[in-house]
Amino acid sequence: MRVPAAFEYERAESVPHALALLARHGSEARVVAGGHSLLPMMKLRLAQPACLIDINGLTGLSYIREEAGQLRLGAMTRHAELLASALAARHFPLLGDAERVIADPIVRNRGTIGGSLCQADPAEDLSAAFAAAKALAVIEGGGGIRTVPIAEFHRGPYETAVAPDELLTEVRLPIRPGAGSAYEKVERRVGDWAIAAVGAVVWLEGDVVQDVGIGLAAVGAPHFHAAEAEAALRGRAPDAAAIAAAAALAAEHARPTADQRGPVDYKRHLVGELTGRALRRAVARARGREG
Amino acid sequence: MVQVHMTVNGEPVTADVEPRLLLVHFVRQTLGLTGTHWGCDTSNCGTCVLWLDGVPVKSCTVLTVMADGHAVRTVEDLERGGRLDPVQQGFMEEHGLQCGFCTPGMMLTARWLLDRNPDPTEAEIREAISGQICRCTGYENIVRAIRWAAAHPHAVEVPS
Ligand SMILES: Cc1cc2nc3c(=O)[nH]c(=O)nc-3n(C[C@H](O)[C@H](O)[C@H](O)COP(=O)(O)OP(=O)(O)OC[C@H]3O[C@@H](n4cnc5c(N)ncnc54)[C@H](O)[C@@H]3O)c2cc1C
Ligand code: FES
Ligand code: FES
Numbered sequence: 272m273r274v275p276a277a278f279e280y281e282r283a284e285s286v287p288h289a290l291a292l293l294a295r296h297g298s299e300a301r302v303v304a305g306g307h308s309l310l311p312m313m314k315l316r317l318a319q320p321a322c323l324i325d326i327n328g329l330t331g332l333s334y335i336r337e338e339a340g341q342l343r344l345g346a347m348t349r350h351a352e353l354l355a356s357a358l359a360a361r362h363f364p365l366l367g368d369a370e371r372v373i374a375d376p377i378v379r380n381r382g383t384i385g386g387s388l389c390q391a392d393p394a395e396d397l398s399a400a401f402a403a404a405k406a407l408a409v410i411e412g413g414g415g416i417r418t419v420p421i422a423e424f425h426r427g428p429y430e431t432a433v434a435p436d437e438l439l440t441e442v443r444l445p446i447r448p449g450a451g452s453a454y455e456k457v458e459r460r461v462g463d464w465a466i467a468a469v470g471a472v473v474w475l476e477g478d479v480v481q482d483v484g485i486g487l488a489a490v491g492a493p494h495f496h497a498a499e500a501e502a503a504l505r506g507r508a509p510d511a512a513a514i515a516a517a518a519a520l521a522a523e524h525a526r527p528t529a530d531q532r533g534p535v536d537y538k539r540h541l542v543g544e545l546t547g548r549a550l551r552r553a554v555a556r557a558r559g560r561e562g
Numbered sequence: 563m564v565q566v567h568m569t570v571n572g573e574p575v576t577a578d579v580e581p582r583l584l585l586v587h588f589v590r591q592t593l594g595l596t597g598t599h600w601g602c603d604t605s606n607c608g609t610c611v612l613w614l615d616g617v618p619v620k621s622c623t624v625l626t627v628m629a630d631g632h633a634v635r636t637v638e639d640l641e642r643g644g645r646l647d648p649v650q651q652g653f654m655e656e657h658g659l660q661c662g663f664c665t666p667g668m669m670l671t672a673r674w675l676l677d678r679n680p681d682p683t684e685a686e687i688r689e690a691i692s693g694q695i696c697r698c699t700g701y702e703n704i705v706r707a708i709r710w711a712a713a714h715p716h717a718v719e720v721p722s
Binding site (some may be wrong): 272273275277282304306314323327374378381461 | 617
């Protein structure tokens with residue numbers, strides 16, 4: 272039987288209360304949201320927080336809404352809620368693409384958007400999707416509220432810009448005209464983490480890629496981000512040659528490692544293939560044709 | 563120890579628990595409701611599925627203290643007043659189980675699916691149970707059992 276080490280349990284009633292509890296308990300405390308990443312780690316004793324601060328009571332952080340030209344997702348939104356959201360699907364279909372293949376329906380009932388991002392597992396799908404969408408993370412602490420671009424959010428594997436006494440409260444995805452997006456993932460079996468996955472968002476102006484975001488999961492991309500591939504496509508027409516060139520750059524610059532999910536050359540090949548697929552579908556969707 | 567209050571299958575329950583006690587062990591050992599099974603212990607197999615506030619969750623990955631103030635429903639609550647849930651009947655009619663280890667979780671997920679989607683396609687059924695592992699049936703008969711329940715909804719009770 273796998274049992275976590277003993278800990279003290281506190282339940283936060285509000286964001287200020289959660290922040291006060293974090294300040295009181297110091298760096299030995301951890302918040303728990305859905306618990307579907309943290310509790311397995313505690314059962315394996317890979318994490319042993321002295322105090323667990325339960326934020327499941329912060330139902331005010333569970334929402335999906337459009338505000339000030341942004342799609343705003345509360346940190347406590349469950350995966351299942353994001354998957355079911357017509358508003359999210361309308362603006363960023365890649366979120367639905369990604370959610371359909373994150374874990375399984377039962378895990379998605381419990382795991383949260385905020386927990387996903389803060390866990391910062393190198394294979395986390397939403398991190399790649401949010402990187403592609405050039406999202407902003409809203410972080411609250413004793414000193415107030417700050418907004419961090421997603422490209423600066425992930426400091427490395429399992430490490431984020433959220434300090435031990437802070438909370439991630441919201442993710443914001445800027446809504447811009449001409450957008451189309453898609454997420455492509457290959458996994459060994461249903462519900463598994465990615466062997467490789469790619470999210471793409473294009474913003475078209477006429478026939479030109481005015482801007483593009485490409486996010487990679489599970490293949491060692493710094494900040495889940497394929498910067499070189501984006502730069503190659505920006506300002507060009509998204510024709511077959513331009514997409515192939517971007518896909519080749521994404522594959523070249525990815526840094527996958529060999530593990531039980533596959534060898535390096537296979538994963539690198541997947542990055543190229545999936546980048547092409549995601550870009551083609553994103554462009555088709557931007558043009559109003561479902562890809 | 564922390565005192566928790568919750569309802570389990572509609573009955574109020576109060577207990578003092580260690581914060582680290584997982585909900586699956588609380589239900590099985592403290593309450594003696596051994597219908598909820600405990601398997602992989604890694605959130606993968608789904609044999610520990612029960613409902614928390616009307617939603618199926620993997621109870622090996624939920625703390626008992628997280629259920630404080632909430633409503634838990636286990637497989638024992640499928641049969642009511644001596645009447646089986648159509649899902650239970652379906653598993654009998656279509657041989658939806660062999661060893662029975664995965665069955666409680668499968669049936670609770672099936673009931674949840676049918677409450678939201680009374681006439682699911684085979685693909686929808688397979689998606690709904692995709693987070694649960696059966697080592698015996700090859701899933702064919704589980705899908706048939708759930709289809710049977712969809713076709714015979716007369717005894718369905720939707721929990722409040
Ligand atoms: C069987 C299984 C399969 C999975 N497969 C996939 C997959 O294919 N793809 C994928 O992307 N994910 C997958 N996951 C992970 C799943 O998405 C997790 O549930 C999710 O990543 C974490 O969310 P949570 O709410 O459970 O976080 P928790 O476990 O509660 O927390 C995770 C970490 O984030 C911190 N945290 C949580 N919320 C906040 C906040 N608001 N502010 C600051 N810190 C916070 C916690 O302190 C902890 O360190 C899988 C999980 C399981 C169990
Ligand atoms: S015991 Fe909970 S998922 Fe296997
Ligand atoms: S009947 Fe044996 S595991 Fe499903």
